[in-house]
Amino acid sequence: MPHERSSAGAGPAPVPGGAALLEVDNVTLRFGGVTALDGVSFTIRQGEIFGLIGPNGAGKTTCFNAMTGIYRPTDGEIRFTGKRVTGLRKYEITSMGIARTFQNIRLFPEMTALENVMVGADAHHKTSVLGALFRLPRHRREEAQGREKSLRLLEFVGIRHRAGHVARNLSYGEQRRLEIARALATDPKLLCLDEPAAGFNPAEKEDLLQLIRRVRDTGVTVLLIEHDMRLVMGVTDRIAVLEFGRKIAEGTPAEVRDDPKVIAAYLGVPADAA
Numbered sequence: 317m318p319h320e321r322s323s324a325g326a327g328p329a330p331v332p333g334g335a336a337l338l339e340v341d342n343v344t345l346r347f348g349g350v351t352a353l354d355g356v357s358f359t360i361r362q363g364e365i366f367g368l369i370g371p372n373g374a375g376k377t378t379c380f381n382a383m384t385g386i387y388r389p390t391d392g393e394i395r396f397t398g399k400r401v402t403g404l405r406k407y408e409i410t411s412m413g414i415a416r417t418f419q420n421i422r423l424f425p426e427m428t429a430l431e432n433v434m435v436g437a438d439a440h441h442k443t444s445v446l447g448a449l450f451r452l453p454r455h456r457r458e459e460a461q462g463r464e465k466s467l468r469l470l471e472f473v474g475i476r477h478r479a480g481h482v483a484r485n486l487s488y489g490e491q492r493r494l495e496i497a498r499a500l501a502t503d504p505k506l507l508c509l510d511e512p513a514a515g516f517n518p519a520e521k522e523d524l525l526q527l528i529r530r531v532r533d534t535g536v537t538v539l540l541i542e543h544d545m546r547l548v549m550g551v552t553d554r555i556a557v558l559e560f561g562r563k564i565a566e567g568t569p570a571e572v573r574d575d576p577k578v579i580a581a582y583l584g585v586p587a588d589a590a
């Protein structure tokens with residue numbers, strides 16, 4: 317189960333005073349001639365649900381990939397809890413407390429739901445390879461704890477009853493929940509969700525919204541990339557909007573929704589005509 321939220325309770329997080337958790341500082345990322353990110357800066361504060369939105373090709377996934385160690389920015393820096401993450405390896409970034417899900421689900425299809433989550437929980441085990449090979453007591457203890465924790469996470473995301481089923485036999489929505497459970501198993505401070513509602517019907521989207529809020533209420537900060545504007549507006553505390561690799565707006569959902577530049581970006585018309 318994710319950690320208990322210190323200032324327990326529902327409702328929006330106390331965002332304005334929250335400490336900086338992730339700082340994207342003037343990040344530029346080029347792929348050959350394509351500038352996917354162009355001097356992008358924003359700060360995600362502890363306890364908030366932060367949305368990163370923008371039209372297709374705006375640079376959202378590239379930004380995620382830069383944060384999670386898949387790409388190294390051409391310029392600029394990303395800091396997590398004040399420490400530089402640019403240049404670190406993926407596992408180092410995971411162990412600092414950043415977890416993510418992917419736009420295209422990436423589970424181990426032949427493993428059970430429980431095993432998929434246990435892989436995430438295993439990341440924190442301290443036993444050596446030899447300890448695991450000979451099933452020493454410490455390894456067995458850690459395995460049992462990982463199993464318990466993974467079952468609690470499956471319960472938390474609402475698919476405990478599917479624990480013993482192989483991932484590929486789960487419905488699409490269940491697989492998306494499983495991905496979230498697996499990411500939470502690494503005990504993240506920041507959970508990054510890349511279009512978690514893609515392919516969902518309205519009822520599933522509403523359920524997902526509730527789940528994202530519950531994750532936040534356990535003390536985990538959430539970064540959400542999402543195309544569905546209604547979903548983003550309904551759940552986030554603040555939003556940054558990208559277009560052609562540049563940040564064109566940042567603010568509360570209401571501020572962003574009424575920003576002519578954002579309206580123009582989404583409607584594909586010049587700002588003064590929107």
Ligand SMILES: Nc1ncnc2c1ncn2[C@@H]1O[C@H](COP(=O)(O)OP(=O)(O)OP(=O)(O)O)[C@@H](O)[C@H]1O
Pocket residue numbers: 347350351352370371372373374375376377378379
């Ligand atoms: N590995 C890569 N090599 C070359 N160009 C890339 C690579 N990854 C992304 N790009 C380009 O960078 C730009 C930003 O892409 P990115 O996938 O980050 O956008 P996005 O906002 O996530 O879009 P979508 O909503 O369609 O997923 C696009 O022009 C894309 O073609």
